[in-house]
Amino acid sequence: MGQQILNGIFVGSIYALFAVGYTLVFGVLDILNLAHQAVFMLSAFVALALVENAHLSIWLALPLAIIAGGLMGIVLERLAFRPLRGRAGSNISGLISSLAMATVFEAIALQLFGPDTSRFPQGTFPDRMIQFGSASASLLQVCIAGISVAMMAVLTFLLAKTRLGRSIRAVAESPRAARILGIDVDKVIMLSFFLSSALAGAAGVLFGLAFNSISPDVGRSVELKGLAVIILGGMGSVPGAVIAGFAIGLVEVFTVAYIGSSYRDAVSFAVLFVVLVARPSGLLGQVAVREA
């Protein structure tokens, strides 16, 4: 029981980290960035290459891969979203061009790293167990949960208290009003993409470390979960994504333990369905108000 709660918290913290970035871009632009999972995957490969080929410590490779993820976000924004901005129906065309970028990223990974499952070399992370009552967790898992929570806390602080955070919230509210107030909207959107993709990158590296398998299609399974998490949390709500991430992680683990592994996704999505029927805007989502 205790062990299963820990399992749920670990997988939940990765879901939450992934979904926070996902929902951030949605909150600012009202666009689903379907290349988010590809950034997640490619960053994991970047960290793997840094550890395996450049022989860097994971403590150096992790921040570098996170920055690489952020830069991928900027590329993504420049190529897939900015050219379409302001055109009619740019929400749908942006969705599709992000899907194209995801394919491009996956093809790059396929070319560079091959279709097989890769893993971090032995001893990338110190192998130590920590006891929590009857349950045990590896140092790695504790660090993963710790790093995820810390990054989410930093993002929350950034959005609430800093000048950049205020600009992001202003653009999310109304790009036109933000521009009138003297905010450089293009720059804010670019920075939002950087933050969002950096978080995806962090989640990717941690996922690769935790489950010891990175492959060009690794992002696909997380993508659907991430989508469920941001819908459950309320589209565009950062704290909602955090809560929903942990909730889905725990629901999954307990389904496996007490109902059967075959029903895992069925139960997760049934929970999503029930919540949406009761609260159409998600757990912490705001009811959309049309502002002229």
Add this chain to the structure above:
Amino acid sequence: MKRALSLLFVASFANSASAADQGAVIGVAISLTGPAASYGAQQKAGIQAALADLGPGKLDVRIEDDASTKEQGITVFQKFINRDKVAAIMGPTLSNTASAADPLAQMAQVPVLAVSNTAAKGITDIGNFIWRDSLTEKQVIPGAFKKAQEKLQFKTAGVLYGNDDVFTKAGYDVMAKALEDLKVKVTGTQTFAKPDRDYNAQLTALTSAKPDVLVVSALADNAAAIVAQARQLGWKGPILGGNGFNSPAFIKNAGAAAEGVMVGTSWNSLSKDAANQKFLAAMQKVGVNPDQFSAQAYTGVLILAEAVKQSGGKTTRADIEAGLAKIKDFETPLGKFSFTADRDAQHEPSVQQVKDGKFQIVQ
């Protein structure tokens, strides 16, 4: 046109003339490219080693690439049957390819000897001309589990299997039956799907019942992650795997966690039998480190040569078919070899265990 026809006639005449000189013409279809190329390379080495051991004049072997696909497999089979007029075919590497190409040979009444197909259904039941020297999962797992139980004395087991893949699900069915026959109590059964990466929840549920062993049916990729996560959760007991574990990729990806994992295999590399020692020496000459696939391919060549001998040195398709039926307790690197009534392989399987990063036979 006339000229082309006469050329063709000359060519086919030359073909049959050389066949008379060099013994029975055998077409070999193996995967030299594509995903199964690593197996194909081993098979080719095994065949070359066997031909060197047989000496010239017995078999005239032609090797073609089936490219690990059904389409190419069919093309190669058609070439063998209609153009090369082979007496028998060896291969193809994958069961999947065999299920598509073997029916052509059955229709043309050309004997096929499969040397690596392990799917229980859909190979030898294609018809009476399809034979194999490779044991199926159904044959390897019960024998391997029995040997493992003698060694480890386990009485309870937790079972984990992939339920969205034909191969791993079939492996699970055989395992469940084998455990039941050995009177092992199953303390829990869990499933996963191929795209899954996180098995902590399933493994926690299984290990909390404290079974003596974990039994896992998974493909190599999933298997490595499952074993690594089980060790991370503190599982120190033995792990028994299916044929999916029989891959160097498994050891590479699972790393230190793979230590102690036991898998059934159809070839005992440590066997002191003369036939096996001869095989090992022949492989050393070819310069390839042997595995189950080269042993089965080497054995395949020996079996076909024996079939020719059994039919009194005659090399038509019907003679080889009749010769194959007479093979019994034949000494091969795989052990004493016979065919079952259904033309499947019959010999004793072995168990191997990962030790110091390598599969080693459990005596």
